[in-house]
Amino acid sequence: MKKTISGIRGIFGEDLNLKDVLEFCNNFSSLIKSKKCVIGKDTRPSGSMVKNSATAALMKNGIDVFNLGTVPTPVVFREARNYGAGLVISSSHNPLEWNGMKFIIEGRGINEDELPQIIQHQDIVKTKIGIETEITTSYIEDAKKIIGKLENRPKIAVDIGGGAAKDFAPLLLREIGCDVQVINENISGCSRGPDPTSDNLSELITTTNKKDIGFAFDLDGDRLVVVKDGKKQTPDVTLGLGVAKSLELGYKKFVLSIDTSVSVEKFIKEKGGTVQRSKVGEANVIDLMLENNAQAGGEGSSGGFILPEFNYCREGILTSGLIASMLDGSKFNEILNFMESYNQIRDKTDIDSEFHDKVIEEVKSNFSKDYSEIITLDGIKGIIDEDSWVLIRKSNTEDIIRVSAESNNKEKCKEIVKDTIKMVNQSYEKIR
Template sequence: MLIDGKGINQEQLDLITNEQVTNKSKIGLENNINSAYVDEAAQIIGKVSGNPKVIVDVGGGSAKNIASSLLQKIGCDVITINNDLEKSSRGPDPTSDQLDELVSKSKDVDIGFAFDLDADRLVVVKNGKKLSSDSTLGLGVAKALELGCKNFVLSLDTSISIEKYIKKKGGTVFRSKVGEVNVIEKIVETQSCAGGEGSSGGFIFPDFNFCRDGILTSGLIVSLMRKDEFSDVLNLMEKYHQIREKIEVGLEYQEKILKNLFDILKEKYRNLQTLDGIKVIVDEDSWFLIRKSNTENIIRISTESNSLEDARNIHLQTKELVKQSYEQIK
């Protein structure tokens, strides 16, 4: 649901669902859509050279026809799979699916893209390898920097490697709470040029729209593919390792657990952030984030380090700490 071209926040949703009363004058169905999306997106991206070969995994969703039309318009040779709205060889969320068919077929093309059902999430596949969801955002950011962007908003759980890349290029990073709406609100507040959520493979480019837009992002990434920035940002990101996990915790205990954890963690670490849950900066290359859910019986743990062993150790210790706190409180 959108208002003024932006996703709505919880306060707006509550107002719409709980307080708004409308009188229905008639009930019917009307189709009157004349979209200029492809033409306008192509103007933002521009033409790409070399007729790159691209495979698009629609996933049985709304990217059907639109993604391939855009990529063809900017100069790509496009193959599509899972283009049937009624069936798909993989699950609806490309960030969590192995994307076996796309990975296999991507070895014969320059790049592959997988979309979720509403095409806001995008996963990139290159040389037979599925890239992380953070890589989608990293590549979008690299393109935005090329276009002259300087200020960016990243969700709190986005890879530190993207922040380092932005700063290396002379840009500024603002952090927001996790969630598309929170990123967008921070973009508006800071007048930033772009941003997104690494965890969801979502890039936001306000010059085009105030939403995660996987289709636009796929075109932007193709236009960057044969430039040094493409490999530069991926090489930096490959040095970092992320682990994300959910732990079942009753809603009624989550706030108490976070308070207990904060009291424990502040004795061990100097750099704690409480913008959204508890984020602990272990060192310049390592961090972990503990967040509650407002709607589910889970606590989310995210961990990152430039050492896989360190990431695993930090994550395991954090997970055990959450479980111990839960046992003490319940």
């Protein structure tokens, strides 16, 4: 089971059971000051069982539950602003046998101070039983106000991946004026896995041959991957395009995770904007956004563009509409070409968790000799030159160390990753 600020996740029936759901939701109740909580789920087979158990736990502790049914994560986040708290039953991009919960307080995901209160047992003072009410959402209408109406009627292919974006992404795109073809509407017979960032998206690539663009979503609709001109783009490109649109709207103050492409930062600065870097993780990006009143930003590794005025979460559905609104001009290809000129590789190597800190400390000393600038905000990031960097981070949930790198030279990027993984493994052998 994984217990992080991104939520609780596990294989349902093995390391995540209904007893766990009851316990974590009981604990979550203590954080809900409004005594109201919005709840929604994605399309996983175990979703209804988990949602019903979560609802029962919340109601037992006097929380009124407002049920959205099967909806994307961004919809729950949006509605949680109105009710004070929210709960998403989802394991995001994990395989179908997984499930989990994302906890929302005041429209944002929980932070590192709040996580212990959810995973450690809380004794709740008994109160009256809460009630459950089914509600609808104004999400589509709210998103349309930000995007506006399109005049050029772009042709778009949408790959739902059998997820919760089914009744939202195609509708939003049609409402703003797009000609939409939908594939992989349902989990049954879906041609790909739940994570579009790791799948090759072959059916979407074929479908977009005669389209202007293709969009692929994960199961809960917060991740978005772009397919353009027969090519699957990196998640950083999704973020970069969202950033480009927000610059067009006049926003200047951005937060990016430390592992986001340097191309996005360069693009922002060339347009007169400012950038601050946060630790990796959606919640960490949002915490820094709130702290500094940032207007937009996100996390490149997950294709996660975030627009705080609309939602404190990765916004795959809104972003698809924002990107569609950029398709009628030459600027779109200019932006895409600029961001495509950078190459990112994200890899990992197996290292026992008990040695993570020692290995990273050992590598840090090597980085200090090899690179002119070392950043220790989250793991160790070595700045190689203005177009190249490498980052190593320990996993909080697995016996691995993650290695990320970028360069405007593809072969150089491969060599950076290869040499860094070798350095990590040698350090491991040395200290064990």
